[in-house]
Each structure stands twice: as C-alpha cells, then as structure tokens.
Amino acid sequence: xxxxxxxxxxxxxxxxxxxxxxxxxxxxxxxxxxxxxxxxxxxxxxxxxxxxxxxxxxxxxxxxxxxxxxxxxxxxxxxxxxxxxxxxxxxxxxxxxxxxxxxxxxxxxxxxxxxxxxxxxxxxxxxxxxxxxxxxxxxxxxxxxxxxxxxxxxxxxxxxxxxxxxxxxxxxxxxxxxxxxxxxxxxxxxxxxxxxxxxxxxxxxxxxxxxxxxxxxxxxxxxxxxxxxxxxxxxxxxxxxxxxxxxxxxxxxxxxxxxxxxxxxxxxxxxxxxxxxxxxxxxxxxxxxxxxxxxx
Numbered sequence: 061x062x063x064x065x066x067x068x069x070x071x072x073x074x075x076x077x078x079x080x081x082x083x084x085x086x087x088x089x090x091x092x093x094x095x096x097x098x099x100x101x102x103x104x105x106x107x108x109x110x111x112x113x114x115x116x117x118x119x120x121x122x123x124x125x126x127x128x129x130x131x132x133x134x135x136x137x138x139x140x141x142x143x144x145x146x147x148x149x150x151x152x153x154x155x156x157x158x159x160x161x162x163x164x165x166x167x168x169x170x171x172x173x174x175x176x177x178x179x180x181x182x183x184x185x186x187x188x189x190x191x192x193x194x195x196x197x198x199x200x201x202x203x204x205x206x207x208x209x210x211x212x213x214x215x216x217x218x219x220x221x222x223x224x225x226x227x228x229x230x231x232x233x234x235x236x237x238x239x240x241x242x243x244x245x246x247x248x249x250x251x252x253x254x255x256x257x258x259x260x261x262x263x264x265x266x267x268x269x270x271x272x273x274x275x276x277x278x279x280x281x282x283x284x285x286x287x288x289x290x291x292x293x294x295x296x297x298x299x300x301x302x303x304x305x306x307x308x309x310x311x312x313x314x315x316x317x318x319x320x321x322x323x324x325x326x327x328x329x330x331x332x333x334x335x336x337x338x339x340x341x342x343x344x345x346x347x348x349x350x351x352x353x354x355x356x
Contacts (some may be wrong), residue, residue: 061230062290068153069160074145075185145184151215155182158234159211162241165283169345170248180204180244182211182237202236204243206252211240225305229298231291235277235336236302242276243269245345255351262321262328267308268350270326271335274303275348278339286343296340303336304329331356 145152163179170177183189188197192208201220202213221236222228246252246269258266281299285291304310307329309319319328326332335356338347350356 061234061292061295063154063157063230063234065288065290066157066284067160067164068147068156069163069179069182070144071163071179071181072145072152072156072159073142073181073183075183075189076141076143142183151218152184154230154233155184155213155215155237158237159241161234161284161288162238162280164287165280166241166245169279169283175248178209178248180209180211180241182213185212185214186216187214202240204240204247206243206247209244209247211237211244213237213240221302225302227298227302227305229295229302231281231295232298232302235281235299238277238280239273241280242273245276246273258325260323260325262324263356264324265351266325267327267331267356268353271331271356272348272350274327274332275335275339275350276345278336278341279343279345279348281336281340282343299336299340300333303332307332327356 145156147153147156159182163177166177167179183191186198188195189212190196191205191210191212193203193205196203196212198214198216201217202211204211217236218233221232243252251269251272255265255269258264258269260266277299281291281296306326308324308326309321309328312319312323327335335348335350339345341347
C-alpha cells in the first residue's frame with residue numbers, strides 16, 4: 061500500500077496517559093460500558109463468556125451498549141493531557157494518513173445523502189487511557205466510543221497484529237482503523253440507536269453491527285482506491301486475512317479448542333471477510349445492510 065500518497069489529518073491526538081487506573085476494577089471485573097471493543101478486546105470477551113457462561117447477560121448489557129452512563133463510566137478517571145501527535149513519527153504519519161482518507165471518503169458520501177459528516181478525532185495512547193465510555197487498557201485493542209465519538213488506538217496493537225494475529229501489511233492495519241471509523245459512521249447514521257442493546261449469538265444484532273462496520277471499511281477501501289490509486293498487489297488479501305484472523309470462531313478455537321456460536325459478538329472469519337469484500341466490491345453502503353440479510 062503506497063499510503064504516502066495521501067494527506068494527513070489534523071484530528072489525531074496523543075494522550076499522555078494521565079488517566080490512571082486500567083480497564084479492570086479492583087474485583088477483577090472488566091469495564092465495558094459503552095465500548096465498541098476492537099479486535100484485541102474480542103479475545104477477552106470470548107474467554108470470559110466461555111469460562112463463565114453466567115457472565116454473558118452482564119457482558120452483553122455493557123458490551124457495545126453505546127450508553128457511556130453506567131456507574132463504571134462515571135467513576136472513570138479523568139483523561140491525561142491530549143495534544144497533537146508527533147508528526148515526525150512514521151506510525152503517527154500512517155495513522156493520520158488513513159484517518160484523512162476516511163474523512164475524504166465519508167465527507168462527500170454524506171453530502172450525497174444530504175447529510176453532514178462529523179469527522180471523528182483519533183486518540184493515540186499507550187497502555188491505558190480514559191474515554192467517555194470509561195477506563196480502557198491496551199489489551200482491549202482499538203475501539204470506538206459512541207459517548208464521546210472518538211476512536212482510540214494503542215500503536216502497540218500493530219505489533220500484535222504481526223505476531224499474535226498473523227495479520228501483517230499496511231492495508232491490514234488500515235482496515236482496523238477503517239472498521240472503527242465504520243462504527244462512527246453507524247453512529248452518525250443512527251444505526252446504533254436503532255439497534256439499542258445488542259444481542260449476542262451467531263445472528264444477533266451485535267454480530268450484524270460488527271459485520272456492517274467491516275462492510276463500511278470495505279466501502280472506504282473502494283473509494284480511497286478510486287481517489288488515490290494506492291493499493292498494491294496483495295493488499296486486498298492482507299485486509300481479508302486480517303478480517304478472518306479475528307473471526308469469533310477462529311478466536312474461540314484458539315482459546316478453547318472449539319467455537320460456541322451462541323456467544324458470538326463479531327461474526328465468523330468467513331463472514332467478516334465476506335462483508336468486507338462486499339463493501340469493497342460495491343463501494344456502496346447499500347450493500348452493507350447486514351440487519352436485513354437472510355444469511356450472514
């Protein structure tokens with residue numbers, strides 16, 4: 061991916077980490093309130109739900125709730141000082157370029173629908189941070205918080221993509237950012253409000269919400285390629301592989317040895333790849349109606 065072709069966004073900021081406390085409370089429980097957990101966080105949710113089935117109702121009550129008003133959220137420490145990210149850092153340059161591309165794609169797309177796209181800020185942090193959805197740790201992976209409409213990313217996650225998820229490549233990393241921005245698009249379009257409290261399971265609304273974000277990431281890929289012609293051989297395969305590596309079935313088999321569809325929250329590897337591809341091939345969000353799809 062020749063990402064240097066793109067401009068850089070002014071909406072990337074750095075969190076100094078003054079938020080304190082992590083994503084775990086004193087009793088060992090994890091704070092989810094309002095989070096749209098990213099790829100890394102899926103593993104934690106899967107393990108908790110598999111080992112302690114009785115926690116599933118609580119997890120789904122908090123996970124992807126979009127509320128950000130729970131007691132956990134209210135008790136979250138204040139965020140650290142935020143300032144413009146280091147523009148000389150190549151990783152920051154990459155993130156800024158991908159975020160700028162999402163802006164250049166969704167700005168005109170919303171205009172074509174008679175709407176205005178509100179550009180999200182992307183907060184870079186290291187180790188831990190606080191958001192409008194509560195405290196968070198790097199182990200949760202990238203996430204979108206609908207309460208403050210910000211995307212959060214620990215750059216160390218890109219290393220995990222290479223070593224832990226076996227999903228390397230610039231476009232694979234770009235897919236992760238585009239997926240989280242896809243949640244922001246859902247938020248602006250009112251999809252999250254229509255869904256309400258997500259339900260788990262292979263065909264639950266949580267899975268459909270995540271698969272639609274994958275499809276929106278594919279739409280971004282299509283439009284950004286038309287604008288910049290920056291994709292190279294193997295880039296699409298890298299993004300499809302990244303989507304497949306974080307499917308619920310793949311993660312559960314790695315952690316437990318078998319998959320439990322009733323606890324799915326993000327979709328299978330095949331589904332995630334399929335919906336990203338659907339968005340990329342069409343370049344049209346109308347192809348991303350996962351909520352009315354008979355099969356995922």
